[in-house]
Amino acid sequence: MKNVLTLPLAFLSLSASGAIIDNFQSDTVGEAPTDWYNANNWTVELDPTDPTNKVLNTQSREGNQLSGISATIGASSTLTLQFDFYIGSTSLTDLTIGMTGIADLSxxxxxxxxxxxxxxxxxIRLYQGDGSGGGAYTDADQSIDINTWYTMSMIIDNANNTVTSTITGGAFSSPSILTSSSQxxxxxxxxxSGNLVNFAIYGNTNNRNSSxxxxxxxxxxxxxxxxYGLLLAACVLGLALVRRHQQ
Structure with a gap:
């Protein structure tokens, strides 16, 4: 069955005002997604769990390639970047996902x-940056399964240059904060110091065409x-957020 989403009324009205960046429903199966910079051989395909739904398949890609689509978070804003993901294997699957303030992705x-x-x-690997283009990855404490849809919500505080993320799906029936050694x-x-202006995906070195x-x-x-605040409140109140793609 499709996603079951049970939320308080206030959450529903706020979510409705969110901006959909791309859900691929207007794209053609087997072709590159429209409006993306450097689609990198990606194609829009049918969801393996729901043949009525279209998704972005990043399988046929080269490594060390940056791709993206316009999306804006203001300089002083705290907003949530949200996306669904489905990992098909425990080998040769490697994407870095986030946002950048560089307008020209080229x-x-x-x-x-x-x-x-x-x-x-x-x-899932989280990243502790140094604010100057460096930093280090650290493994998330939470484990996920392959061939399962998850929703990641990256709560981005652009004024303070920080991010806190939650995950829903699989064993996580309500939003769970992603941690690494409790961080x-x-x-x-x-x-x-300005706007974040592009949702971007980087295909890492081991992402070859055979990935x-x-x-x-x-x-x-x-x-x-x-x-963040409402998600925590929802957890405390026992309100359920269950977002499931067809199994």
Missing amino acids: TASFSDFGPITRLQNGD STFAFRQDT NPILIDNISIIPEPST
Whole structure:
């Protein structure tokens, strides 16, 4: 069955005002997604769990390639970048996902990411940046399964150059804060004093054409009131957020 979403009324109204960046429903199956910079051989395909739904398949890609689509978070804003992902294998699946303040992605590099997360071989890796283009990955305490849809919500505080993320799906029936050794808030790789202007995905070195699929869907920006505080309140009140793709 399709996603079951049970939320308080206030959350529903706020979510409705969120901006959908791309859900791929207007794209053609087997072709590159429209409006993307450097689609990198990616194609829009049918969801393996729901043949009525279209998703982005990043399987046929070259390594060390940056791709993206316009999405904006203001300089003083706290908003949530949300997307669904589905990892098809525990090997040769490696994408870095986040946002950058570089408007022209043809001039951007991996070090220009602000908030980022990495999906690598069936694991989630978080990034503690130094604000100057460097930092280090650290493994998330939470484990995920392959061939399962998850929703990641990256709560981005652009004013303070930090990000806190939650995950829903699989064993996580309600939003669970992603941690690494109990740390839950992470600094940007590259600080920005202006807007974040592009949702970006970087295909890492071991992502060759023979790599296995990571599927992406439902990329959106959600207003601040529906993010960290409300998610925590929902957990405390026992309100359920269950977002399931067809199994």
